[in-house]
Amino acid sequence: MRIIHLLVIGALIFAAAYVYRIKMESTARTERVLRLHAEIREQRDAIAALRAEWSKLDAPLRLQGLAERHLPLKPLNGTQYDQLKNLPERPPRLVKPGEPDPIGAMINTIEAVVNSDTVTGSVPQPGSKR
Template identity: 50%
Template structure:
């Protein structure tokens, strides 16, 4: 009977210690969660202030003032616009069946006999 009482008391002490450890770990985790929530709130406030600052920096009036102050730009004149007649000609049309469209544009239509590179022999 006495041995049974000692075993029960030992089991109660072990159980109480285990419960205390679980409570301590859960309290520690709750503190970590609270710290993370605080850090998240701080980061969201920082993001909000940066967005407000960015919105202030990108206002069109401010950019216009900076452009006028720092860039020596002048209004566009009508004689700066060119006509379509002065555009360069279009590149030659490439056959859609060509395996290498860029090579087809570079290869002349009539290959010259002098200076041309011979095709490799089949093995």
């Protein structure tokens, strides 16, 4: 009978320790959730402040005032338009139709050099001592 009592007492102690561990884990997780909620609230407040600042900086009247102060722009008149026949001639084409684009060829060459394992003078070669 005493062995059964000892086993029951041991099981009760084990159960109490297990329940206490579960309680502590849940308390720790609750605290973590509360910290995360506080961080989320802080981030939302920061986002709201940045949006308010952006809307202040992006206000049309403010931008118009800055443009008038810092840009030498003049109002557009109806007399500033001209006819198409008065436009200058189109500049000559530098590349004949069907020929490869020289700028595209340069970009391909640059990409080939960048992607290769070429070592420049400023980069020590593997295994060398400086």
